[in-house]
């Protein structure tokens with residue numbers, strides 16, 4: 563039996579991160595799902611990680627991908643990127659050029675001299691998933707510079723974006739990589755544990771920023787998280803993977819003793835601590851787990 567690290571902590575209020583003006587939303591918003599899984603399954607290394615997964619994410623929805631270590635959360639992200647094939651079922655996701663992706667635990671060696679600004683710009687012209695802004699020559703370069711500055715300001719990284727990224731802290735690097743994922747104005751942001759190297763105030767600030775990107779700018783966000791609490795109040799839904807299956811829905815319906823007990827097939831208790839934070843107690847060891855969850 564292990565305890566999921568969904569701890570109680572008081573998070574100080576953060577100044578709002580400014581969001582630059584975005585193009586106005588179309589009068590007739592597209593109501594089709596941005597991504598959809600129906601009866602989906604994945605296999606890696608000859609083993610089925612999970613199967614029968616149903617998930618629908620609409621435009622501007624914030625979804626957390628939760629579950630114990632090794633259950634296949636990152637593999638779900640790779641499936642949505644088209645980097646891993648579905649072993650069964652149907653998967654609908656945007657074209658990779660319409661997805662912003664922040665991989666798990668990416669960090670730069672202290673000796674890396676490339677500036678933060680240039681790392682962000684790689685999202686436009688050098689990154690695997692990046693596409694150039696329309697236009698040619700000087701006008702295009704000006705538009706790119708403007709967009710890079712805009713997105714660096716959006717993530718609150720203006721103060722250190724001119725420094726070599728190797729000399730930025732883990733949290734600063736994480737903000738610059740988030741800017742890189744956002745720079746092409748993707749329809750879908752796929753983030754693999756983006757709050758990992760951040761302290762609690764920064765977790766709170768990035769969670770609020772992601773909430774605004776979803777709900778004000780209409781970008782869909784699907785984010786792998788080990789601790790749901792920093793993002794809980796911004797989420798529209800969670801998909802909780804365990805024991806080779808998944809349950810998806812609003813957090814208040816999924817992160818409950820009843821739902822998680824059914825999913826794990828063993829008694830699991832969800833506690834509400836001071837500050838309305840959630841702690842999941844009694845999670846059984848998952849056979850595919852790399853450690854306690």
Ligand SMILES: Nc1ncnc2c1ncn2[C@@H]1O[C@H](COP(=O)(O)OP(=O)(O)OP(=O)(O)O)[C@@H](O)[C@H]1O
Nearest residue numbers: 606607611630631632633634635636637638850852
């Ligand atoms: N290419 C591969 N070949 C064989 N096994 C793989 C491959 N990729 C992933 N796995 C295994 O699949 C399982 C799921 O991996 P994945 O990274 O998706 O888990 P996760 O839920 O994101 O884990 P964590 O929370 O620890 O990051 C793990 O046991 C991992 O070792």
